[in-house]
Amino acid sequence: MSTTEHVMSKFLNNPDDIVPESLAGLEAAHRDLVTVDAENQVVLRAGGPVEGKVALVSGGGSGHEPLHGGFVGLGMLDAACAGAVFTSPVPDQMLAGSKAADGGAGVLHIVKNYTGDVLNFKMAADMLDDDGVQVETVLVNDDVAVEDSLYTAGRRGTGATVLLEKIAGARAEQRASLQEVAAVAQRVNDGSRSFGVALSSCTPPSAGSPIFQISQGEIELGVGIHGEPGRRRGQLGSAAEVASQMATPILDDLGLESGSRVLAFVNGLGGTPAIELYVLYGELSKLLADRGIEVGRSLVGSYITSLEMAGASFTLLELDSELEALWDAPVHTPALRWGV
């Protein structure tokens, strides 16, 4: 047993081992659902590839748990590649994950729009193509807060990733073709917008110090999931004000009309408890009702996080009957489960 004492207030052993150790814990807790390829840091669906089903492969930097490894299982992902905290996985991981997950019907890469992820998934897709594996890629870029950022050209991929992985996963379970699964994934991305805010910073374990400074009572509006700066720093207002600051740019950008039906997703960034997320949900539901927008489905919880950051994001997805039925389809993963 190590006798390390450390000043970061986190549960960890050697800070450099947090990702493999967390993956090992995920596997130990959910052996019925997932297997971890420890060498490649890839979470795989237990039982091996599903023959004849399109394989969904995602991944990205760690620190956003349960995304992505917590979403591997029936009705969602077949493989999730875990990079170091806030660092893209490398193409070899994506190659290993895709090959292990491929059931002969092709592979869909679900890529959040960050420069490193995009480049590395592209390289992996090229290698898979050389090996005769069919690959389609869907880019998630739902964050309306900023057009370009520290890590991206164009919009960042945030909360919509969760919804897309669920819905495209359900479509794949129906044994739809690679093109059909990619098409519904694209439709989820196109119909989703997100906006996030932070009330605290977070500390990547290997760095050991917070990635930015923010005072009690301040809010970073439009923050990314790696603590990237947003639109502006301001004084924290009431929950009603914050909800409006988050929902308004989403609604303006989506251009939803009265009578539209949405999935409303209130996400915690890791350090914000449920009591506050539900206060925000209540405010969001009032804002939507004021505009005549109906909430068809909801999701409230910490599903795409930024380590222990206190903060939240809203994601709205415009629903239609197909997306709603795919959302309702059975799912059984470590972090999302129903119908089974």
Next chain:
Amino acid sequence: MSTTEHVMSKFLNNPDDIVPESLAGLEAAHRDLVTVDAENQVVLRAGGPVEGKVALVSGGGSGHEPLHGGFVGLGMLDAACAGAVFTSPVPDQMLAGSKAADGGAGVLHIVKNYTGDVLNFKMAADMLDDDGVQVETVLVNDDVAVEDSLYTAGRRGTGATVLLEKIAGARAEQRASLQEVAAVAQRVNDGSRSFGVALSSCTPPSAGSPIFQISQGEIELGVGIHGEPGRRRGQLGSAAEVASQMATPILDDLGLESGSRVLAFVNGLGGTPAIELYVLYGELSKLLADRGIEVGRSLVGSYITSLEMAGASFTLLELDSELEALWDAPVHTPALRWGV
């Protein structure tokens, strides 16, 4: 819209309204599952009482979400009474909740062992008895950290509450009698032990300042879910060391033999993200394997919290085939769902 600016880094409007507003958000997000009696601050199962089924009624101070309101629905609670943050609800709430939930087969009160809750539930039970409603009470006192505390005579009720509400809820769905449901609830409590640790304090909204002070790199061993002091304050060690500090007193107290089978529950206290909880789970699973104890079921997540406190608790429940089958039975609540 309020223009309040406040220095607490929380999503809220008037700090005194956080409980009713969070309940309103819970109802708005899960109208298919719950109804909120706003006057009494009671979360009720949607659709009214289930005729012929024993009604499970719990409650306690708020700030522990999703406990208890997030566990109302099929296969768990019929009513949850929400007090102010870290403050027992009053007997009138328990009376209202019990009457609204009663389906004619009696009511089980699930009471965490804190002096206020115990007294108030007792008064409510007496009033219900006067009104001819059959009531049984099960006291949850699973916390092995301290014998008496700031708020209790005897052990505190913590993580076992979640497991008990799930398992007794499943037994009630089978239309077992009040005595049978109470008996299995008692069995879960008797077979469960918990231990919690804190790495940060938390701030009750109405107080506006942290309830205790703890420095970066310190750990409070044996903390309660209201920030009550535990066994001792120390330097934070490695995750392996912390896991051993939590698991050892539980295992010593439960007296599990090699070959025993447990449900292992790693719970976050509100501000600790999933990546760290899974590191702890990995360490716990190694400690259990070393003793020859088999993990039959697991639960990892933030289910009984202490506002935004960074920290975690372990709960172990000795399983048998009946408890395991009841754990696996369908549940559909805002915070716990499977099989439906």
